[in-house]
Amino acid sequence: MTGATLLRYRAAAVGYGSENVVRQAELSVHAGEVVGLIGPNGAGKSTLLRAVTGDSVLFSGSIELGGRSLSTISTLERAALVGVVPQQVIAEFSFPAREFVEMGRHPHLPRFSRPGPADAAAVERAMALTDTTHLAEKPVDALSGGDLQRLAFAQALATEPSVLLLDEPVSHLDLNHRMQVLDLTRQLADEGMAVLAVFHDLDLAARYADRIAVVAGGALSAAEPPIRIITTDTLRTVFGVRAVVGTDPVTGSVSVTPVLRDGAVAVRDRGRVHVVGGSGVAAPLMRRLVLAGWTVSAGALNAGDADAMLADALGVEYPRIPPFAPMDSASAIHAAQLADKASAIVVCEVPFGHGNVDNLLVAVRAGRPLVLVGDIAGRDFAGGAAQSYWTEALAAGARQVADTDEVLDALAQWDNAVV
Amino acid sequence: MTIRRDIRPGTVIAALGLALLGALLAGIAFGAVPVAPGDIVGALSRALAGRSTGMIDTLVTQVRLPRVVLAAIVGAALAGAGAIYQALFRNPLADPYILGVSSGAGLGAMIALTLTAQTTAVRYGAVPAAAFAGALLTMLLVTRLAAWRGRLDTASLLLAGVAISYTLAALTSFLMVFAREQMAAVVFWMMGGLSAASWPYVAMIAPxxxxxxxxxxxxxxxxxxxxxxxxxxxxxxxxxxxxKLYALAVASLLTAAAVAVAGLIGFVGLMVPHGVRLLLGPDHRALLPASLLGGATVLVLADLIARVVLAPVEIPVGIVTALIGGPFFVWLLVSGGRSR
Structure with a gap:
């Protein structure tokens, strides 16, 4: 569904003054698609965007609009081709909103002519699309940041561009207008515009962009579909954040739940803890253990299970078994190896059935200090096996605690870092 | 502020045109010797027919008329330049003085004044040319200085303008030491006045x-x-x-035209565009013509006050505009520039 290449960066080096921010950028944006730029603050997302309008410097390489190099296109001609919605809108003077939007017609108006019916129609359409028609008579210096941002969008649309550059287009917008502007962006792309947009919100980027490129460390990655770009690995290496990357159940697009920042993890090495969980009951504990500086492993978990997704995000090692499948001997052996390396083992308040009771067996027989959370009553669905392992563990000196806080207290005695 | 939707730009411009006409007539009618409206019409029609006779005719056509026309041109030029500066700097406090352009024009005119003899054709040509050269050179110097480290942004422009402006003003004062014989003319010129108005002066700056x-x-x-x-x-x-360079050059041309004949007249370039903006909003399609008409009207009236308030003694019109403009400037500062 995408068409001709309307915007292209070729080996572009961009920056400010004499400082190179991004080097060797390669990117093509086609008619009919939305390409998103993501990356940490200051990585150069806006700098790349702004090079098209000369607001940042193109040091080497080239930027092409519809196959023609920017350097051969006049400012006025470029303004008719490229619509820009900036981060900041200056409105210190009391132009009525309609006149403000009409300024977008400048590239189409000959020097001494006044705006005609075609211009009025373009202005009206732009204001209708951005839901700003009701603001037409209001002076722009009295409007809210959100209204201004949508008027700047309308102003950009009034030029009837073929390429749209959006620099955090929804930063000042409430939930309703955020969706409205992004839905509009989607619609404009579907009608044939080429859109390049800087996103801070990764969920929105994944939902509205056809392809996403990452700007980090002075380089621009290849633009790929969101599912290929927004991964646990990207989030860890680019943003320094461990996050659960899942699928939004409603929109079906990639969704990101940040779990912890690498910078927040305690530096000291407390030792290893093996955690038996499942269905998300162990997630809060695993997160707190990793934050506190423990190296965590887990018993076997089904792929797609909430605990498994968190374990992936945190880099917790565990035997992975297919969704809804029971543990087999290979996963039991793997679990036993992990338990054997740990200085302590924690069994969370997970129900046990025939599929996962081996996790409990491994924990009880590993010969390591054992902490049991809650009571086994009401969660033995393995025909009494779980109950008997539990009793065996208590007889062998396992400590029974009520909740996660008490687990952390109990673990303190096996903490390497405590002198 | 809200925009006065009930006021149409065309109406305001027409009203300002009528006000200017009224100011011109008042400027001709009042003075040390009052002239009746009928005599003005008569004198003008006789002048058009080439049959001027008597003292009243001479007073109207050779003294009062060139004076009000010159005042109108100078006022319009200052207000037009002010409107341009205020747009370029997005600042209602900007005017022809802020960039040092007036000081540059002043220095140029000063040099021409000291080097030429009084009331010669050379002076009529040299003073405006030197004023424009001074304004343009100052503008180039200021913008070059401001753009020293990269972009031509407003803050560096204003800083460079203020710095250059003081330097040039000092140079002008320094030159005065060497112009003893011309001192009276030079001082009067620096205070801002139209007392030397004549048709040659009008011809000098009209183009x-x-x-x-x-x-x-x-x-x-x-x-x-x-x-x-x-x-x-x-x-x-x-x-x-x-x-920016183009607009600064145009504003410099207007400033030089005013400074060359009338010296330093403050506040017209500041007050008039600002007042018009309060009335009409910031659209320059209306703001520019309205500022030109408004500036002309204001200076013709200010000059009239300067002539009659202590008649037969005249005070420099720059003093009148400063007396009105100073409080206006204070009001602008106190209101926080909010009412742009």
């Missing part, structure tokens, strides 16, 4: 003013876009760097 006014009114949309900031103006098609 400069006409060219500057036409060039200024050719780019109202660009000036509007500049109010959205340099970057946004660029997004929407203004070649910002080139347009």
């Amino acid at each position: 400069m003013f006409a060219v500057g006014a036409v060039l200024a009114m050719a780019f109202p949309r660009e000036l509007n876009l500049m109010l959205l900031g340099d970057e946004r103006a660029g997004h929407l098609g203004v070649d910002v760097k080139r347009f």
Whole structure:
């Protein structure tokens, strides 16, 4: 569904003054698609965007609009081709909103002519699309940041561009207008515009962009579909954040739940803890253990299970078994190896059935200090096996605690870092 | 502030045109010797027919008329230049003085005054030319200085303008030491006055003013876009760097025309565009012509006050505009520039 290449960066080096921010950028944006730029603050997302309008410097390489190099296109001609919605809108003077939007017609108006019916129609359409028609008579210096941002969008649309550059287009917008502007962006792309947009919100980027490129460390990655770009690995290496990357159940697009920042993890090495969980009951504990500086492993978990997704995000090692499948001997052996390396083992308040009771067996027989959370009553669905392992563990000196806080207290005695 | 939707730009411009006409007539009628309206009409019609006779005719056509016409041109030039500066700097406090352009024009005119003899054809040609050269050189110096480290942004422009302005003013004062014989003329000129008005003076600056006014009114949309900031103006098609130089050159031409004949007249370039903006909003398609008419009217009236308030003694018109403009400036500061 995408068409001709309307915007292209070729080996572009961009920056400010004499400082190179991004080097060797390669990117093509086609008619009919939305390409998103993501990356940490200051990585150069806006700098790349702004090079098209000369607001940042193109040091080497080239930027092409519809196959023609920017350097051969006049400012006025470029303004008719490229619509820009900036981060900041200056409105210190009391132009009525309609006149403000009409300024977008400048590239189409000959020097001494006044705006005609075609211009009025373009202005009206732009204001209708951005839901700003009701603001037409209001002076722009009295409007809210959100209204201004949508008027700047309308102003950009009034030029009837073929390429749209959006620099955090929804930063000042409430939930309703955020969706409205992004839905509009989607619609404009579907009608044939080429859109390049800087996103801070990764969920929105994944939902509205056809392809996403990452700007980090002075380089621009290849633009790929969101599912290929927004991964646990990207989030860890680019943003320094461990996050659960899942699928939004409603929109079906990639969704990101940040779990912890690498910078927040305690530096000291407390030792290893093996955690038996499942269905998300162990997630809060695993997160707190990793934050506190423990190296965590887990018993076997089904792929797609909430605990498994968190374990992936945190880099917790565990035997992975297919969704809804029971543990087999290979996963039991793997679990036993992990338990054997740990200085302590924690069994969370997970129900046990025939599929996962081996996790409990491994924990009880590993010969390591054992902490049991809650009571086994009401969660033995393995025909009494779980109950008997539990009793065996208590007889062998396992400590029974009520909740996660008490687990952390109990673990303190096996903490390497405590002198 | 809200925009006065009930006021149409065309109406305001027509009203300002009528006000200017009234001010011109009042300027001719009042003075040390009052002239009745009928005598003005008579004198003008006889002059048009080439049959001027008597003292009243001479007073009207050779003294009062060139004086009000010169005042109108100078006022219009200052207000037009002020409107341009305020747009370029997105600042209602900007005027021809802020960039040092007036001081540059002043220094140029001063040099020409000290080097030429009084009331010669050479002086009529040399003073405005030197004033424009001074204004243009100052503008180039200031913009070059401001752009020293990269972009031509407003803050560096204002800083460079203020610095250059003081330096040039000092040079002008220094030159006065060497111009003893011309001292009276020079001092009066520096205070801002139109007492030397004559048709040759009008002829001297009218072409400069006409060219500057036409060039200024050719780019109202660009000036509007500049109010959205340099970057946004660029997004929407203004070649910002080139347009700034162009607009500064046009404003310098207008400033030089005014400074060459009337010396330093403050506040007209500040007050008039600001007042017009309060009335009409910031659209330069209306703001520029209205400022030109308003500036002309204000200076003709200010000059009338300067002539009659202590008649037969005249005070320099710069003192009148400063007396009105000072409090206005204070009001502008106190109101926080909110009412732009």
